[in-house]
Every structure is written in structure tokens, then in C-alpha cells.
Amino acid sequence: MASAIRTDTPDSVVGSRNELRARQMRIAEITEMIHVASLIHDDVLDAADTRRGMDSLNSAVGNKLAALAGDFLLFRAFSAAGSLENTEVVSLLATALNNLVTGELMQMTVTPAQRCSMDYYLQKTYYKTAALISNSCKAVAVLSGQTAEVAGLAYQYGRHLGIVTAPVLFAMEEFPELRGSVEHGFNDPSDVATALEYLAKSQGIERTRLLATEHAKLAARAIDALPEVGNKVALVSRQALKDLAQKLIRRTK
Numbered sequence: 001m002a003s004a005i006r007t008d009t010p011d012s013v014v015g016s017r018n019e020l021r022a023r024q025m026r027i028a029e030i031t032e033m034i035h036v037a038s039l040i041h042d043d044v045l046d047a048a049d050t051r052r053g054m055d056s057l058n059s060a061v062g063n064k065l066a067a068l069a070g071d072f073l074l075f076r077a078f079s080a081a082g083s084l085e086n087t088e089v090v091s092l093l094a095t096a097l098n099n100l101v102t103g104e105l106m107q108m109t110v111t112p113a114q115r116c117s118m119d120y121y122l123q124k125t126y127y128k129t130a131a132l133i134s135n136s137c138k139a140v141a142v143l144s145g146q147t148a149e150v151a152g153l154a155y156q157y158g159r160h161l162g163i164v165t166a167p168v169l170f171a172m173e174e175f176p177e178l179r180g181s182v183e184h185g186f187n188d189p190s191d192v193a194t195a196l197e198y199l200a201k202s203q204g205i206e207r208t209r210l211l212a213t214e215h216a217k218l219a220a221r222a223i224d225a226l227p228e229v230g231n232k233v234a235l236v237s238r239q240a241l242k243d244l245a246q247k248l249i250r251r252t253k
Contacts, residue, residue, distance in 0.1 A: 001137045001140045001141070001154055001157070001158075001237075001241065002021065002024040002025075002140050002144070003233050003234060003236075003237035004223065004226065004234055004237040004238045004240075004241055005140070005141055005144060005146055005150055005154065005226065005234070006144075006229070006231055006233055006234045006237070007227075007229060007231065007234070020143070020144060023084055023143055024140050024143060024144065026080055026083075026084060027084070027089070027093075027136060027139050027140055027143065028136075029080065030077045030078075030080050030081050030093060030136075031093075031096075031132060031133075031136040033073045033074070033076060033077040033080075034073075034074065034077050034093070034096065034097060034100070034132060035132060036070075036073055037070040037071075037073035037074045037077070038070075038100050038104075038128075038132075039051065040057050040058070040066055040067075040069055040070035040073070041067065041070045041104075042104070043056040043057065043058050043059075043066065044058045044063050044066050044067050044070070045104065045108070057069060074097070077093075078090070078093070078094075081093050084143065086142065086143060088139075088142050089139045089142055089143055092135040092136075092138055092139045092142065093135065093136070093139060095131070095135055096131050096132045096134075096135040096136065099126070099127040099128075099131035099132075099135075100127065100128060100131065100132060102127045103124050103125075103126075103127030103128030103129075103131070104128065106120070106123070106124040106127065107124055107128070110124075110185075112183035112184070113183075115182050115183055115185060116169065116172065116179055116182050116183060118166070118169050121165075121166050121169060122163065122165070125162075125163060125164055125165075126159070126162070126163060129162045129163070129164060130158065130159050130160075130161070130162025130163050131162070132162070133158035133159070133161055133162040134155045134156070134157075134158030134159040134161075134162060135155070135158070136158065137154040137155060137157055137158035138151050138152070138154050138155040138158070140154065141154040141155075150226060150227065153222045153223070153225050153226055154222075156218070156219075156222040157219050157222040157223055157241065160215040160216070160218040160219035160222065160245070161215075161216075161219050161244070161245055161248065163215050164212070165208045165211050165212060166208070167199060167202075167204035167205045167207070167208040168182060168195050168199060168204060169182070169204075170202065170203065170204040170207040170208060171195070171198050171199045171202035171203075171204030174198075174202045174203065174204070175198045175201070175202060177194075177198065178194070178195060178198050181194050181195050182195075209249065212248070212249050213249055215245075216245040216246055216248070216249050219241075219242070219245040220242040220245055223238050223241050223242055224238075226238065
């Protein structure tokens, strides 16, 4: 995103190009620290044994040390954010963290009826996934002194890139028999088997793919709406962002 919105703005406005890039890279580092901290905390709350095929941190060192490790990452993230000396950027990153916590609370306190609501699911997904990406993309634009319009487009790209969907909820529209399993939160292993059976017979996966494709188009549209620029690096980077959105649709895990 930093490269995609790159312009030939005079150094007197935004500082040297190298200094700006270093500050934008710091936002990327901060974003990843917040992301990793959220995964550690998620694993503690979910009592997860593994994370992407490896032992989860809480499984390896216990919940207390894992929770402290997540807290430490958040502390370092906002210490680094403060060094950027930009209150709007700090506010955006704080908003992303607040949304992450809100999303986790939504997941922990969900009612049976809310489990079956696509609107509720998408809102929770925005908070837990898309909010961090969208606010980080916007922070990169703000830090470089871009207009509110460009910052808004950067935000929209991140928002659409980060939204995922629930094929089971689509399947439930075709097979109301699934509602009981969804309302129970798949606590019974037999519910999982039932859901997979109906999902295979439904249009749930295809409808999910179509919705994801629509979000990818909207993400690309946000990039296409950026002001015209002759900078080759910016043009290549804009295409890379659009390609990334398409790649997420095709990934299998």
C-alpha cells in the first residue's frame, strides 16, 4: 500500500523518501505484532493445542506465560506506534485493537440466534480480521500525508480484503435442519459431521466463493479509484494489491 500511493511529493512536505518508507515499515511491524498477539490470546481463550500445524504457545509454556507474551507484544506495538509521533495513526491502530477485542467478545457472548445471523457474523469478522488490515492501510496513507480521499480508499481496500464468509450459514438457508447444529455452536462432534454432509450437498461453498469474489472486485475498485500516477513503482504495486485480492479467493487454506 505504501508503494501504491507513492507520489513525487517534495521531500520538504513528507521528509526524505527513505525516512518515510522506514516509518511506513514500522506500521507494518506494529500491525504484525498486534496480529500475533491476537492469535496468542485467541489460542489461550480457545484452549487450542496447535497453531497452523505446530504446538500453540499456550500448549508449550502454559496459559499464564502465553497471555503475558501477548500482552508484551501489544506493549511493544504501541511503544513503537508512539515513536511515530502521529496521533491519528496511533488512534487508527488503537481502533483496530479495540475492534479485535470487541470481535472476540462478540464471539464469546454470541446467542443461538446470533450464530445463525449472517449480519452478525460479518460484523464479528470485520472486527476480528478486516479492522486491523483496513486501519493499517489507512494509517500508511495518513503517515505519508495523503488526502482524506486516498486514505479512505486505502481503508476500503483493507476492509474488503479482510472480510471472509461462512459457507455453513449459506447452506443453512437451503437446509434448515442445520439450524440446530449452528445454534449449538458445533459442541457435539456429530454436529460437525452433519454440517459437512449438508455443506457438500448445498451451494454454500459456491455462494461463499461468489461473495468473496465480489469483495475482491470492490477491493480492486478502491485501488483503481486512486489518483492517477506515472510512478512505475506505484503502478506495479497497485497491480500487486489487486492480484493479492484474487489470490485470497483461490487459496485452499
